[in-house]
Amino acid sequence: MKLNRIILRRALVAAAAASCFSLATFAQSQPPAIVAITHAKIFTLAGSPLEDATLVIRDGKIAAVGANVEVPSGAQIIDGKGLQVYPGLFDPITQMGLSEISAVSATVDTTETGAYNPDVVAATAVSPSSEHIAVTRASGITEVLAVPDSGGFDFGGARGVIGGQASAIHLAGWTINDMAIKKSVAMVIVWPQIETRTFDFATFSRKEKPFTEAKQEYEKQVNELSDYLDRARHYAQAMGHGGPSDYKRDLKLEALAPVIRGQLPVLVFADRARDIRNAVEFCDKQKLKMILAGGGEAYKVKDLLRSKAIPVILRPTLTLPEDEDDAYDRLLSQPAELSAAGVKFAFGSFDNSFARRLGQQAANAVAYGLPYDEALKAVTLYPAEIFGIADQLGTLETGKVANVIVTNGDPLEITTDVKYLFIKGQRTSLDNRHLRLYEKYSNRPKPTTAP
Numbered sequence: 001m002k003l004n005r006i007i008l009r010r011a012l013v014a015a016a017a018a019s020c021f022s023l024a025t026f027a028q029s030q031p032p033a034i035v036a037i038t039h040a041k042i043f044t045l046a047g048s049p050l051e052d053a054t055l056v057i058r059d060g061k062i063a064a065v066g067a068n069v070e071v072p073s074g075a076q077i078i079d080g081k082g083l084q085v086y087p088g089l090f091d092p093i094t095q096m097g098l099s100e101i102s103a104v105s106a107t108v109d110t111t112e113t114g115a116y117n118p119d120v121v122a123a124t125a126v127s128p129s130s131e132h133i134a135v136t137r138a139s140g141i142t143e144v145l146a147v148p149d150s151g152g153f154d155f156g157g158a159r160g161v162i163g164g165q166a167s168a169i170h171l172a173g174w175t176i177n178d179m180a181i182k183k184s185v186a187m188v189i190v191w192p193q194i195e196t197r198t199f200d201f202a203t204f205s206r207k208e209k210p211f212t213e214a215k216q217e218y219e220k221q222v223n224e225l226s227d228y229l230d231r232a233r234h235y236a237q238a239m240g241h242g243g244p245s246d247y248k249r250d251l252k253l254e255a256l257a258p259v260i261r262g263q264l265p266v267l268v269f270a271d272r273a274r275d276i277r278n279a280v281e282f283c284d285k286q287k288l289k290m291i292l293a294g295g296g297e298a299y300k301v302k303d304l305l306r307s308k309a310i311p312v313i314l315r316p317t318l319t320l321p322e323d324e325d326d327a328y329d330r331l332l333s334q335p336a337e338l339s340a341a342g343v344k345f346a347f348g349s350f351d352n353s354f355a356r357r358l359g360q361q362a363a364n365a366v367a368y369g370l371p372y373d374e375a376l377k378a379v380t381l382y383p384a385e386i387f388g389i390a391d392q393l394g395t396l397e398t399g400k401v402a403n404v405i406v407t408n409g410d411p412l413e414i415t416t417d418v419k420y421l422f423i424k425g426q427r428t429s430l431d432n433r434h435l436r437l438y439e440k441y442s443n444r445p446k447p448t449t450a451p
Helices: 002-029 131-137 211-240 251-255 273-286 298-307 330-341 355-367 372-377 381-386 433-442
Strands: 034-042 050-058 061-066 076-079 084-087 089-094 141-146 162-170 180-190 197-200 205-208 266-270 290-294 312-314 345-347 404-407 418-423
Touching: 034 404, 089 345, 089 355, 089 381, 131 141, 131 355, 131 433, 141 180, 141 355, 141 418, 211 251, 211 273, 266 273, 273 290, 273 298, 298 312, 298 330, 312 330, 330 345, 330 355, 330 372, 345 355, 345 381, 355 372
Parallel strands: 034 076, 034 084, 089 141, 180 266, 266 290, 290 312, 312 345
Antiparallel strands: 034 050, 050 061, 084 404, 141 162, 162 180, 197 205, 404 418
């Protein structure tokens, strides 16, 4: 009996293997999918909009785009008459796939224990089955950065100093390998603050701390960060001279080697003007390539940011100002000031729950003086440029990855619908949990009246 079971099991395994081989052979024998979107108004963001134009997608990339493009034989044709075509939107700071329900800690993996975690890579923790992904892409967002230790509405846990490596991902795929654009695009640093006011949960009240004491704590944190980077610099030198037996391997310090060498930028979270200036000075001294995240008071140091060519990922415009005495529209008008000063910036959601409103955040800045073209680029091209992947994304040009949205209007307007969405050239479903709940309750039977 045991021998028969072994023979049967081997036969089933062989049959399964043969079946898989046949399926693989069948899949390889199929012609590559070709899609042509015709008669649409196409906003390439690499030039002027194209009227009555055609965009051809082949093998996951843009094969052609223009007003006189010939439709290839056998292409699936989408009539874009009356529709508009744009690059997919790019949200450069989220917790996508890292946090599902912020109030349920078991579903939150946004941070690690300890203050220094440079070896943590966000992509390794991303859940491709997150419900946030489908909801977000239905609003026209095709790629995001999953950023550890980034704060925000969906964040869970205490923040460290070096949070880990941010990952650029497509919002479609069965596995993280399917989704990955670049697993490491920046190292997260949460800049220390001089905190004179703390919250005591025991008494549920605020406590004031002397400035001198708060400053000492701040300086201690900055010195620790400086020492940690110096250790990483020495470690990187040891890696380049001699074999592994010449030094004790340290994965945390090893992860910082690309940062020390200037190959990987640091994404520094800071909001106050004082903290931004201190962070810029620190990065200059350490010879780090800096990207500012948050930037609540970036307008106060815009000349410094421009002179150092430091780009900014701005928090949502529809958030409260930094200080109670600030004008209500302080964060709404800041993008226009940065644009006029020549500071490159992009808009980020900094969470998952409201990532779908990324376009609306940019549109509100337009109402407060930001040129429309700059607002659109701040959610498409500029994030790709800031994180070094503009050769793949951000515009509709031949050879770039076909992350494309087809809409019935301006993608920054909340009333616009996304009609078709392509990620890596594949038409991707717009179905999502919000839509299913809307349809469920829209079709709820009317209550019957009591006799």
